[in-house]
Amino acid sequence: MERLNKALVPQVKRPQNIRVMQFGEGGFLRAFVDEMLDNLNTQCGGDYGVAIVQPLERGMCKMLEEQDCLYTVMLRGREESGDVKKVKVVGTVLKTVEPYADFQSYLDLAKLDTLRFIVSNTTEAGIVYTGTDNYDDRPQPSYPGKLTRFLHERFLLGKPGFIIMPCELIDDNGYHLKDAVLKTAEQWNLGEDFINWLKNDNIFCSTLVDRIVTGFPRKEVPGVFEELGYEDQQLDTAEPFGLWVIEGPEQVKKELPLDQVNPVIFTDNVKPYKLRKVRMLNGAHTTMVLGAYLAGLDTVGECMADKDVRAFLEAVLYRNIMPNVPLPQEEVEAFAKAVLLRFENPFNRHELLSIALNSVSKWTARVLPTLKDNIKNTGRTPGPLSFGLTALILFYTGIRKNEAGEYEGLRNGKPYPVKDDAHVLEFFSGLDRDMPSEELVHAVLSNTKLWGEDLTAVGDLEGVVEAQLFMVRDDGIRDVMLSLGENGF
Secondary structure (H helix, E strand, O other), X not given: OOEOOOOOOOOOOOOOOEEEEEEXXXXXXXXXXXXXXXXXXXXXXXXXXXEEEOOXXXXXXXXXXXXXXXXXXXXXXXXXXXXXXXXXXXXXXXXXXXXXXXXXXXXXXXXXXXOOEEEEOOOHHHOOOOOOOOOOXXXXXXXXXXXXXXXXXXXXXXXXXXXXXXXXXXXXHHHHHHXXXXXXXXXXXXXXXXXXXXXXXXXXOOEEEEOOEEEOXXXXXXXXXXXXXXXXXXXXXXXXXXXXXXXXXXXHHHHOOHHHOOOEEEEOOOHHHHHHHHHHHHHHHHHHHHHHHHOOOOEHXXXXXXXXXXXXXXXXXXXXXXXXXXXXXXXXXXXXXXXXXXXXXXXXXXXXXXXXXXXXXXHHHHOHHHHHHHHHHHOOOOHHHHHHHHHHHHHHXXXXXXXXXXXXXXXXXXXXXXXXXXXHHHHHHOXXXXXXXXXXXXXXXXXXXXXXXXXXHOOOHHHHHHHHHHHHHHHOHHHHHHHHHHHOO
């Protein structure tokens, strides 16, 4: 079977100019940023070509070049109209650069008058000021180091700066990247003129990105290749849902009108959208998964097909979470519908145990703030939302080390892995599953090292969780989840 190349798909529209430099050749950026740019190019006559910079010594740029920088994106999932599969060849990427093999070719990108935008996805650890990069490194080890060296090259050429949009999953990613670049410039003694140019000629935008990208469908090859009619070693799969929130001045939207044909929001404050995602998508996940797993389910898809667990999830989402999201009601309702459709996606087998990793810190960050808002706004402790904590106690309490030294719990007599910080695992392994409900709940909620505060002081949470734990021991976890789904506040 012939491999994807430009001669095979002459109908694919390619931009003429490189306007975007992209740090990262992985599946996420290619099925998110590059796919959106391709929509702008093909549907609105845009001319936004991408040069990909490989941020690590080893990567996939060579494989992309072997396909003339073409690749297929397959968006698969569930929408209101039903299950969908959208397939297209993306022609946005025009070239790749490998700084570790040819550093000068990387610096030469700074000469391009058409270059205006920089995007990145170098993992959450990528935006860190290390203090160990040197100006003469070829290349600098860290992403901020590479970027500072590139920006200085641009400055020396007397050319304008950039609109920089990091996509790493950290809060205030634009602010943190700018801070790391400024610290690196100061470390290298690059002078006040360059510092002022960095501050005044460049726009660092904080962004929020949201799309599940499942990448190369290794288990489905060669069936997928047969369907496509060609081989594509850079094939990228993802869900159809996507959202890119970009914080910045009006100028950014004018220069890059992605929102014309993409789920992109330009705003002066990304935080409400971040809160919406964390509380509604991640918070709902975290509240549901441990109880659902103990009730005998293994995947998110199974949860959505189970009427009892789904009723519980919808109670959490609609009654407890949505009223405490500070965005217009219609936007919140639309996002809630999208969340449920994403959870139903038949193409993603999302294991509950994978979501269960580090559940203590996840519950603290994703659920506790919403729970406090409920108590503040209503004077009541929300039952469905609180049950996420009850299930956490049941999931963790009494865990034991196996022969390999890894912690395990038991579901119907069969072991399941429990992974979290060492102090969390040690604490719960010291508790007895047969402890009286009031003693067990008090021991867990009063442990400030777990939660960063004493949860026994949060409304009547202790009493609610104690009552729920007592009911689970009496009636079983499924019956309690059903009862909360049908009747719980």
